Amino acid sequence: MSLRHALLGLLAERPSSGYDLMKLFDTTLANVWRATQSQVYGELTRMTDAGLVDVSAEGPRGRKEYTLRPEGRTELQRWLTTPAQPQPLRSEWMLRVFFLGLLPTDQARAQLVRIAEAEAEQITELEGLLASRDWAGDPLSVSGRLVLEYGLRGSAMKREWARWALEQMPGDRQPPAGADAP
Amino acid sequence: MSLRHALLGLLAERPSSGYDLMKLFDTTLANVWRATQSQVYGELTRMTDAGLVDVSAEGPRGRKEYTLRPEGRTELQRWLTTPAQPQPLRSEWMLRVFFLGLLPTDQARAQLVRIAEAEAEQITELEGLLASRDWAGDPLSVSGRLVLEYGLRGSAMKREWARWALEQMPGDRQPPAGADAP
DNA sequence: AGAAACATGTAAGGTGTTACATGATTCG
DNA sequence: CGAATCATGTAACACCTTACATGTTTCT
Numbered sequence: 001m002s003l004r005h006a007l008l009g010l011l012a013e014r015p016s017s018g019y020d021l022m023k024l025f026d027t028t029l030a031n032v033w034r035a036t037q038s039q040v041y042g043e044l045t046r047m048t049d050a051g052l053v054d055v056s057a058e059g060p061r062g063r064k065e066y067t068l069r070p071e072g073r074t075e076l077q078r079w080l081t082t083p084a085q086p087q088p089l090r091s092e093w094m095l096r097v098f099f100l101g102l103l104p105t106d107q108a109r110a111q112l113v114r115i116a117e118a119e120a121e122q123i124t125e126l127e128g129l130l131a132s133r134d135w136a137g138d139p140l141s142v143s144g145r146l147v148l149e150y151g152l153r154g155s156a157m158k159r160e161w162a163r164w165a166l167e168q169m170p171g172d173r174q175p176p177a178g179a180d181a182p
Numbered sequence: 183m184s185l186r187h188a189l190l191g192l193l194a195e196r197p198s199s200g201y202d203l204m205k206l207f208d209t210t211l212a213n214v215w216r217a218t219q220s221q222v223y224g225e226l227t228r229m230t231d232a233g234l235v236d237v238s239a240e241g242p243r244g245r246k247e248y249t250l251r252p253e254g255r256t257e258l259q260r261w262l263t264t265p266a267q268p269q270p271l272r273s274e275w276m277l278r279v280f281f282l283g284l285l286p287t288d289q290a291r292a293q294l295v296r297i298a299e300a301e302a303e304q305i306t307e308l309e310g311l312l313a314s315r316d317w318a319g320d321p322l323s324v325s326g327r328l329v330l331e332y333g334l335r336g337s338a339m340k341r342e343w344a345r346w347a348l349e350q351m352p353g354d355r356q357p358p359a360g361a362d363a364p
Numbered sequence: 365a366g367a368a369a370c371a372t373g374t375a376a377g378g379t380g381t382t383a384c385a386t387g388a389t390t391c392g
Numbered sequence: 393c394g395a396a397t398c399a400t401g402t403a404a405c406a407c408c409t410t411a412c413a414t415g416t417t418t419c420t
Contacts, residue, residue, distance in 0.1 A: 200371075200372070200373095201369095201370065201371050201372080219372090219373095220373080220375095227373090241371095242370085244372060246372085270381090
């Protein structure tokens with residue numbers, strides 16, 4: 001049910017339309033919780049039915065602005081203070097790593113190299129994001145900065161791990177200079 | 183479709199029944215890719231229909247042993263060598279962190295402390311797993327070791343991050359000894 | 365004999381993805 | 393006026409969770 005809580009959290013900052021919320025998912029929450037357009041609109045309808053939000057204003061082009069109701073705020077607080085139970089873990093890239101042993105060594109190593117490279121790119125991107133704006137100020141900026149830092153540390157960790165993994169794999173030996181290749 | 187690939191990968195090692203595969207998910211893949219019983223049985227039927235596996239033997243209690251067919255092996259190789267496209271990211275705990283600014287500071291700090299503590303436990307558990315068996319030998323042990331290492335580094339990173347985050351939060355100042363509380 | 369482990373399956377309901385469908389308003 | 397952006401919604405299909413349902417074999 002976390003899509004609902006993400007929406008409640010965003011609406012706690014300011015009333016917004018489904019379209020506004022969509023853009024927030026694509027930008028600020030892109031590295032935390034993705035949602036599609038049809039999900040957002042559908043969930044907003046259900047949240048209205050459930051009495052968590054209200055349509056507080058209607059604008060041009062059928063725009064509907066949603067506002068948090070007290071019930072919604074209560075639910076948000078409840079969720080934020082409830083300890084998260086561990087979510088079902090599913091990581092496709094780790095699954096691939098787990099089965100790396102089924103590939104010829106050179107192909108397996110190539111996959112690890114790819115992981116390290118992809119993560120280096122990710123670091124560049126996140127560093128750009130870090131430099132792109134001021135992270136002091138309003139509360140959501142502060143916690144946004146926390147999330148970004150986690151992303152940076154996670155990517156650095158993953159890149160280092162991939163390098164370490166390459167060292168563990170057989171076939172790492174450098175052929176001595178001048179050795180004849182078979 | 184990764185459940186299917188997980189099953190193909192496990193069957194590449196040795197023919198197994200649905201029940202066997204379930205146990206492998208609960209043990210070796212517990213930190214990589216979770217699956218429920220009804221998912222596994224259902225997917226095995228669909229994989230049989232798709233010609234990826236065969237029921238190679240039947241045993242007591244209706245036991246069916248599945249074996250990889252050449253088509254299945256091909257599909258597994260294809261998947262392993264195809265670069266993974268980034269999966270939709272959804273992290274509930276990060277979502278909670280993102281909205282930490284909506285809580286009073288002391289409650290927000292309590293959440294971060296909880297995260298650090300939970301991760302410390304996780305590290306203990308993974309270290310136990312690391313010590314519990316020999317990780318040299320067959321290919322899947324070697325890559326299993328890689329995955330475990332990733333888990334260990336990830337947990338250490340997360341714990342350190344939580345400590346860092348606590349330092350960033352307002353309200354970190356220690357009241358001087360003997361100071362009067364309001 | 366009873367408990368634990370082995371073994372498979374179905375059904376209902378929730379959540380998410382992709383594609384389709386439609387139209388209004390603003391800006392150059 | 394045409395393109396981009398704003399704006400909302402539906403439908404089909406895939407996937408996952410939880411609970412229900414059933415029966416056998418082995419071990420103590």
